Amino acid sequence: AQSVTQLDSQVPVFEEAPVELRCNYSSSVSVYLFWYVQYPNQGLQLLLKYLSGSTLVKGINGFEAEFNKSQTSFHLRKPSVHISDTAEYFCAVSETGGYNKLIFGAGTRLAVHP
Amino acid sequence: DVKVTQSSRYLVKRTGEKVFLECVQDMDHENMFWYRQDPGLGLRLIYFSYDVKMKEKGDIPEGYSVSREKKERFSLILESASTNQTSMYLCASSFLAGGKETQYFGPGTRLLVL
Numbered sequence: 001a002q003s004v005t006q007l008d009s010q011v012p013v014f015e016e017a018p019v020e021l022r023c024n025y026s027s028s029v030s031v032y033l034f035w036y037v038q039y040p041n042q043g044l045q046l047l048l049k050y051l052s053g054s055t056l057v058k059g060i061n062g063f064e065a066e067f068n069k070s071q072t073s074f075h076l077r078k079p080s081v082h083i084s085d086t087a088e089y090f091c092a093v094s095e096t097g098g099y100n101k102l103i104f105g106a107g108t109r110l111a112v113h114p
Numbered sequence: 115d116v117k118v119t120q121s122s123r124y125l126v127k128r129t130g131e132k133v134f135l136e137c138v139q140d141m142d143h144e145n146m147f148w149y150r151q152d153p154g155l156g157l158r159l160i161y162f163s164y165d166v167k168m169k170e171k172g173d174i175p176e177g178y179s180v181s182r183e184k185k186e187r188f189s190l191i192l193e194s195a196s197t198n199q200t201s202m203y204l205c206a207s208s209f210l211a212g213g214k215e216t217q218y219f220g221p222g223t224r225l226l227v228l
Binding site for chain 2: 106
């Protein structure tokens, strides 16, 4: 069965510093991978997704993620964060690509400090 | 602009009450979803609907039912609310175009069961 582990529940960082939010998955088959962001008091918004092709995926708001099949990881990165990036970030995996089969990680709360 | 709206942002109910959570999308999407979001657990799918009157159980359907009488509206029903159903409930819709599925989330309903 597939599962997703987000290794950090909270990540504090200073403004303009780089950040990496870690995500590992387990699955016996090929997977599709997603990162979502949830700003305070809002629903989820898709940041980026990996379906196939290039392992480096660029998303919105300057975020990118790299699919590493050998390490079963899909870490999210941003070279310079802003206060407005303060939010909760969710990694998710699907074996079929369909949203009805998404398994979500527990989430990582990114807190950007001035 | 795609809009997924949920009838209430905050709801307080008593144990044993019947609770209706309503979700409406205005973009003629085929698929609609209900998730619950709990700290440390991420999002878990309760029910999924792929067409009017069609539904599929998600990962945690126990204690919930759904109704989809019209394409734009997907209701989540708690037949007899219990305190362990206190949670944030997120609705989403998605459509398939050009072989790609795109999902949109509503802002969420925070339900407290006393």
